[in-house]
Amino acid sequence: MEKLQEAKILLADPDTAPQHLSKLSKLEWMQLTWAGIDKAVPYILSQQNTSLKVTRFGGVFGPAMAQYVIGQIASWERDFRKLWSNQQKCDW
Numbered sequence: 596m597e598k599l600q601e602a603k604i605l606l607a608d609p610d611t612a613p614q615h616l617s618k619l620s621k622l623e624w625m626q627l628t629w630a631g632i633d634k635a636v637p638y639i640l641s642q643q644n645t646s647l648k649v650t651r652f653g654g655v656f657g658p659a660m661a662q663y664v665i666g667q668i669a670s671w672e673r674d675f676r677k678l679w680s681n682q683q684k685c686d687w
Contacts, residue, residue, distance in 0.1 A: 609651075613638035616647075624648040630656055 596615070599605070602622055605612060609627045613635040616622065623646070627635060630653035639649055670676075681687070 609633075609635035616642050622647060624650070627651045630654070 596618065599615070599619060600621065602619060603624070605619070605622055605625045607613070607625060607627060609629050609632055612625070616625075616638050625647065627649065630651055632639075632649065632651050635649070639647065
């Protein structure tokens with residue numbers, strides 16, 4: 596925590612780091628690693644440092660999430676869990 600107290604910039608998850616903001620008096624900018632900031636808002640609003648800049652990692656997850664959903668649909672429809680179970684039993 597000592598080294599963090601000297602930090603001016605912090606890359607952090609919004610569910611862990613914001614609760615320590617009161618100990619980071621030199622912090623000028625916090626970049627959150629998620630698109631959402633709901634978990635961080637209460638901690639940010641309670642700070643005396645009104646010049647703290649907070650940015651989020653939004654607008655980049657759409658294509659990856661779409662690919663993930665398509666992959667999950669294919670996995671479900673082709674019953675990959677059963678195929679994996681059969682492989683474990685060497686049932687070809």
